[in-house]
Amino acid sequence: MVSPIAKAAQMLPSSMWKPVAASVGDSVIAAAKHKGPDDSVSVSKLGQALTGAAADVFKHLDSKARDMLGGFVANGDMTADDVALGLRSLATSAAFGRFSRERPKDDEDLAGAAKQTALDNAFLKKSKALDDLSQRVNDVTKRYESKEISAEEMSALMPDVRRTSARVDAEQKSALGGETDAIQTGLVNGGLSKNMAMFSKLSFGQSKDGLLPLDDAKGSAAAQKLSSLGFSPVHYRDALEQYASGLDIPGIGRGAQPAASMLQSALDSGNGQASRVAGVLSNTTEDSTLSALAQALKAGTSPETADAKPVA
Numbered sequence: 001m002v003s004p005i006a007k008a009a010q011m012l013p014s015s016m017w018k019p020v021a022a023s024v025g026d027s028v029i030a031a032a033k034h035k036g037p038d039d040s041v042s043v044s045k046l047g048q049a050l051t052g053a054a055a056d057v058f059k060h061l062d063s064k065a066r067d068m069l070g071g072f073v074a075n076g077d078m079t080a081d082d083v084a085l086g087l088r089s090l091a092t093s094a095a096f097g098r099f100s101r102e103r104p105k106d107d108e109d110l111a112g113a114a115k116q117t118a119l120d121n122a123f124l125k126k127s128k129a130l131d132d133l134s135q136r137v138n139d140v141t142k143r144y145e146s147k148e149i150s151a152e153e154m155s156a157l158m159p160d161v162r163r164t165s166a167r168v169d170a171e172q173k174s175a176l177g178g179e180t181d182a183i184q185t186g187l188v189n190g191g192l193s194k195n196m197a198m199f200s201k202l203s204f205g206q207s208k209d210g211l212l213p214l215d216d217a218k219g220s221a222a223a224q225k226l227s228s229l230g231f232s233p234v235h236y237r238d239a240l241e242q243y244a245s246g247l248d249i250p251g252i253g254r255g256a257q258p259a260a261s262m263l264q265s266a267l268d269s270g271n272g273q274a275s276r277v278a279g280v281l282s283n284t285t286e287d288s289t290l291s292a293l294a295q296a297l298k299a300g301t302s303p304e305t306a307d308a309k310p311v312a
Helices: 004-010 022-031 039-049 052-058 063-074 080-102 107-145 151-157 161-176 180-202 217-228 233-245 262-269 273-284 288-299
Strands: none
Touching: 039 063, 039 080, 052 080, 052 233, 063 080, 063 233, 080 180, 080 217, 080 233, 107 151, 107 161, 107 180, 161 180
């Protein structure tokens, strides 16, 4: 009987997980900054370690990013195998992120999206109410400072900030059927857990040098090490989007072009949703996977490019 992992692997193009060609190793050597007589040996080791998913991600990186990775090995900051493992972890994050965004949505997903829309609308309404309240306070204060009104008149005109804020909070809670933070946490945790379970069930692309399980501790540690050395999303975000777009994920297929991250769209539109989700996650969960997502949100990256863990 063919295992799920083997079946998923059979659906991939035969070239996807094959060992990297010699030209990749040569490009690593050419890109790295040599600082000593043994550097070329160290960088050659990186070229040899870059196979499968790590090689596929590496070939999408620009020269600066390749230079950094070669330098980590040449300087003894990381082993070639750990650099490759970190890239596999990032590759897993990218694959998971694209799966989460593009998989077919069921009724539960649609209901969750409707709740999120209601939550966002309630947040915007509350923000406007509090902005209006702040403006009223400023206007009255300026009139007093300019001696347009007396202290007694200022006191009479000044709105009751605490009472008004409490009323806005009560109206929001009534409209949503609960506290906003609790609702947001439930939506994020529930959606993430569901996506993780569905993606893990696929066993997509997992092989000796392919993608990793989402909870792979060694891969997470390697990705964290890359991050601590300065290899940040700005160096690999585009490469991961290009990589993920080329994956033939079961039930989704290949992407026509690199998928723009949902988080980046939120950040670009300036609606503040990403920051709110990040704050909720950071304050309400200790799960390492969810913490990684929170870090990605705070850093302005998509889940698939989280530094700490293969989650998108």
